[in-house]
Amino acid sequence: MGHLGALLFLLGGLGALAHICEITEVDSMLVERLGQRLLPWMDRLSPEQLNPSIYVGLRLSSLQAGAKEAHYLHSLKLSYQQSLLRPASSKDASDSEAKPSMGQLALYLLALRANCEFVGGRKGDRLVSQLKRFLEDEKGAIGSNHQGHPRTSYYQYGLGILALCVHQKRVHDSVVGKLLHAVEHVRHLRQDHVSVDTMAMAGMAFSCLELSNLNPNQRNRINLALRRVQEKILKAQTPEGYFGNVYSTPLALQLLTGSLRPTVELGTACLKAKAALQASLQHKTFQNPLMISQLLPVLNQKSYVDLISPDCQAPRALLEPATEILPQTQVPEFIDVMLKVSGISPSYRHSVSVPAGSSLEDVLKNAQEHGRFRYRTQASLSGPFLTSVLGKKAGEREFWQVLQAPDTPLQQGIADYRPKDGETIELRLVGW
Numbered sequence: 001m002g003h004l005g006a007l008l009f010l011l012g013g014l015g016a017l018a019h020i021c022e023i024t025e026v027d028s029m030l031v032e033r034l035g036q037r038l039l040p041w042m043d044r045l046s047p048e049q050l051n052p053s054i055y056v057g058l059r060l061s062s063l064q065a066g067a068k069e070a071h072y073l074h075s076l077k078l079s080y081q082q083s084l085l086r087p088a089s090s091k092d093a094s095d096s097e098a099k100p101s102m103g104q105l106a107l108y109l110l111a112l113r114a115n116c117e118f119v120g121g122r123k124g125d126r127l128v129s130q131l132k133r134f135l136e137d138e139k140g141a142i143g144s145n146h147q148g149h150p151r152t153s154y155y156q157y158g159l160g161i162l163a164l165c166v167h168q169k170r171v172h173d174s175v176v177g178k179l180l181h182a183v184e185h186v187r188h189l190r191q192d193h194v195s196v197d198t199m200a201m202a203g204m205a206f207s208c209l210e211l212s213n214l215n216p217n218q219r220n221r222i223n224l225a226l227r228r229v230q231e232k233i234l235k236a237q238t239p240e241g242y243f244g245n246v247y248s249t250p251l252a253l254q255l256l257t258g259s260l261r262p263t264v265e266l267g268t269a270c271l272k273a274k275a276a277l278q279a280s281l282q283h284k285t286f287q288n289p290l291m292i293s294q295l296l297p298v299l300n301q302k303s304y305v306d307l308i309s310p311d312c313q314a315p316r317a318l319l320e321p322a323t324e325i326l327p328q329t330q331v332p333e334f335i336d337v338m339l340k341v342s343g344i345s346p347s348y349r350h351s352v353s354v355p356a357g358s359s360l361e362d363v364l365k366n367a368q369e370h371g372r373f374r375y376r377t378q379a380s381l382s383g384p385f386l387t388s389v390l391g392k393k394a395g396e397r398e399f400w401q402v403l404q405a406p407d408t409p410l411q412q413g414i415a416d417y418r419p420k421d422g423e424t425i426e427l428r429l430v431g432w
Ligand code: B12
Pocket: 101, 102, 103, 104, 107, 151, 152, 153, 155, 156, 193, 194, 197, 198, 244, 245, 246, 247, 248, 249, 251, 288, 291, 294, 380, 381, 382, 383, 384, 385, 386, 387, 398, 399, 400, 401, 402, 403, 409, 410, 411, 412, 413, 414, 416, 432
């Protein structure tokens, strides 16, 4: 055991190891800057732009947005109740106003809990029943022999169980059983971007069930699954220190922060992850509001599991809007990006010229305006999700993957990623 191991062992003996994954010394200016990036999003109150994750992230952070915050919650309540409690046959709903998904309903329930509300009353009970029904349907889609897949994802399945749990609503053992089975039978975390986030979300659902003792018959299985989740996440640590990738590290740390299984290995891994994450904060890696909303709780030593008993009186610093430094107007420099589409025929390859600093979405728009390229997106809590390219819509369990050629999947979506001059971007239809 090296010096670090010895120190961690000593801390463990003192009972301090349980907090080894908490990030405590972050420059408060950096945290404030992250919070400030959320403020403009809190002015977007249309149903497709409202994002319950932003509210949850802020309430679990060391920051607050004053009156804007209460107004945002009010808008969330109006929008979610209206669309979720509207009868399926209702005429005042346009086709484009899709009902929130299982995961979105779950995030909305987390938002209520973040405001120290327990879902209740006639309307609240209906929302709880809807979420339970969603989970039952997903359980059916997975099937009694576990051969199928949830229609959404195990990430949303875990989120659904977690949301009900923090409201002290019990789900049937068989519903929890599907998530347990999924975790028990994961061999290696596939080297795709979904695994660590999904493991972390499932782990937080199990942590909540364990702490609340809502499914006592499954106590041992839950306990073992939590151990397994922790092990898998630690195994997925990259040489730089991230768990999975930089964007899955916040959720992984949310899970590990609340770990009741501190070990020396965990302590070492968390120290490395914290250093990597802190370095990434200096580099403006976190621009996307959803990503910021998953990170802010970690920087305040909190996780979604804390919504079992949230502290709504905790002092939080008031966010002031960032003072904008207007860039000097210069003649824009242009860059060339090669856009390639594979997985369909005929394949497509074209160079697109855009001003430097443009997003990949700008590249796609430009290609569409000036050529035969066509694409469609769907709004999501992470931003515009690419659904169709050159008229080909991704089918069930397929998606349009975005890569930097030759073979590196991007870690950001089309609205956030800014290609460099001479880069080739590939859009590839793949299964997941
Ligand atoms: C499941 C998942 C997927 C599934 C979604 C399909 C499904 N039926 O669920 C698949 C495999 C298709 C997928 C694809 C991608 N994903 Co993904 N995905 C997730 C995951 C694990 C959960 C999302 C979720 O359900 N959220 C909860 C629900 C309630 O929110 P929602 O907004 O309604 O969910 C929808 C969107 O999240 C959307 N979606 C999923 N991923 C992404 C990524 C982006 C950039 C956008 C705009 C939308 C989007 O699909 C969800 C279901 O409809 C998150 C993890 C996380 N920490 O958030 C990563 C995550 C959001 N994905 C990520 C990335 C990078 C991608 C890709 C860009 C990867 C790539 N190189 O192609 C692509 C998207 C490409 C495109 N076509 O636009 C990153 C985003 C990081 C960032 N900087 O914003 C995350 C955080 C994972 C990570 N740690 O890197 N993803």
